[in-house]
Amino acid sequence: MNTMPDAVARILLVEDEPKLASLVGDYLQAAGYAWHWVADGREAVPVAMAERPDLILLDLMLPGRDGLDICRELRSLSDVPIIMLTARVDEIDRLLGLELGADDYICKPFSPREVVARVKAILRRSRASAEHNHASLRINEETHSAVFHGVMLELTPVEFRLLKTLAASPGRVFSRDRLLDNLYMDHRVVTDRTVDSHIKNLRRKLEQAAPGQEPIRSIYGVGYKLEID
Structure with missing residues (x-):
């Protein structure tokens, strides 16, 4: 059994x-x-929480606890990339695994070279989005998830994009117009008060996750900024 030094991906x-x-x-x-x-x-979840690996290869059929159940709990605690390994080829299992937050799915029998290739690809994507991760906030664009102070946030697509925009430049003040440009993919026409409504909902969810914290600050007459660790 290998140890997990910090110098290399674990x-x-x-x-x-x-x-x-x-x-x-x-x-x-x-x-x-x-x-x-x-x-x-x-042992999967306790070890994952203690060791904090960079990626998890998770078999679906395991003694003691089912892989899908493990994936569900891991995703509620962390945005660590997860590749599921299974002998099942049923499409329902495959979709369920991905809906629970798995990043990829490899069916047995497989080539170990393929596993390594998938690991490399997902770690590359994970590192590419690292600019959105901070000590208290982790945003995973692949799984469309956000974790604040260890708590998984239940965000709407608009709230997720709003948080991602603010988190890309902590401390920077964003005007309502600038935030609106990033909220709706169909570029619908809405008032700037729409931003205030989404900010209110997002702020409530962040404060529920970490009582006493007020990460989103209003700058009177200008807009909003995110202050995080």
Whole structure:
């Protein structure tokens, strides 16, 4: 079982087949990744929360706890990229896994080289959006999710885009017009008071996640800014 040094990307492999886990692990190590193996589904979430891996390879059929249930809990706690591994090829299982927040899905039997390729691709995308991540706020554009002080936010698509815009430049004051430009993909005509309504709802959800925190500040006559760690 490999340890997870901070110098390289760290992969948590949750797989109950020892030979397959060892084979995938060898390929991950050869590609320059550190990896940690867990065989029992009941250990997956505690280990993930303790080790904070950069990506999780998660088998669907596990002893102790189902992979979909694990994925659901992980996604409520973190936006860590998750690739699900399974022998099931049923489309419902595949869609359910992705709806729960999985970033990718690989069906067995698979080539370990394919797994490494998928890992590299997802880590690249994850790092590309890292500018939206902060100590207290993590935004994942791939899963359309946001976590504030460890709490998953239930955001509408408009609220998500609003938060993403503010988080891209913490401390910067955005005018209502500038925020409106980023809210609606169909560029519908709305009043600037629409922004105030969405800000009110977003502020309420952030403050529910972290009572006592007021990350969105109003600048009178100008607009809004986000102040976060």
